[in-house]
Amino acid sequence: SQLAEENPWALSVHEGESVTVNCSYKTSITALQWYRQKSGEGPAQLILIRSNEREKRNGRLRATLDTSSQSSSLSITATRCEDTAVYFCATDGGGGADRLTFGKGTQLIIQP
Amino acid sequence: NSKVIQTPRYLVKGQGQKAKMRCIPEKGHPVVFWYQQNKNNEFKFLINFQNQEVLQQIDMTEKRFSAECPSNSPCSLEIQSSEAGDSALYLCASSPGHQDTQYFGPGTRLLVL
Secondary structure, eight states: OOSEEEEOSEEEEETTOOEEEEEEEOSOOSEEEEEEEOTTSOOEEEEEEETTOSEEEETTEEEEEETTTTEEEEEEOSOOGGGOEEEEEEEOOSTTOOOOEEOOOEEEEEEO | OOOOEEEOSEEEEOTTOOEEEEEEOOTTOOEEEEEEEOTTOOEEEEEEEETTEEEEEOHHHHHTEEEEOOTTSOEEEEESSOOGGGOEEEEEEEESSTTSOOEEOOOEEEEEO
16 A cells, blocks of 8 residues: 555646645655656655644645644645646655655646 | 756667666765656655665665766666566656755656567
8 A cells, every 4th residue: 555645636727726635644754745747857846844844835835734644735826837747745754764755646737 | 946967868678688877966965866657656766875875775676776876977777687567767866965855857768668
């Protein structure tokens, strides 16, 4: 079974709308990261939220972390067509481990 | 924006052939990772280095893959005898330190025929 999982699997909204992607994970963590991967590119980090943080913002992006329920969310406001990508959450497994464990991602499509 | 460079972008090999790909990490980043991403978007960690030393690697990497990060040269990942199941996107990432942001390159897409 997966150690990190995003939901929904796919999402489509119109430009300008807000959208939220959720992530559940199964291990203790030091931090959780949200990445975005556009077609033909490698993943690009959006937000890193540490286990002692509850919320982190980066421009139009807002991430939350609930370690008690082992869940996180990423919200994007005022979406743009260029936000179309696959969004992944990634955990580090705690204990000083560096390797990241990714979910399978949420495909987000922003329609004009 | 990431400055990790990966070459080649595409690689086509026959089964049993060697497949070698290279990565130049961002300047000043001592930690380098290799991941495999399959067509289902599943990531698999392969190996990571700090400077030239291996920190962690999985069994598969120990047996059929070889990797190194020599000083003053690109890092490399080589599959000794390619199998069809090795067809995937191989991603290199570098990081300024432990438990820090990992900056990914665009990947090398390997197709094993």
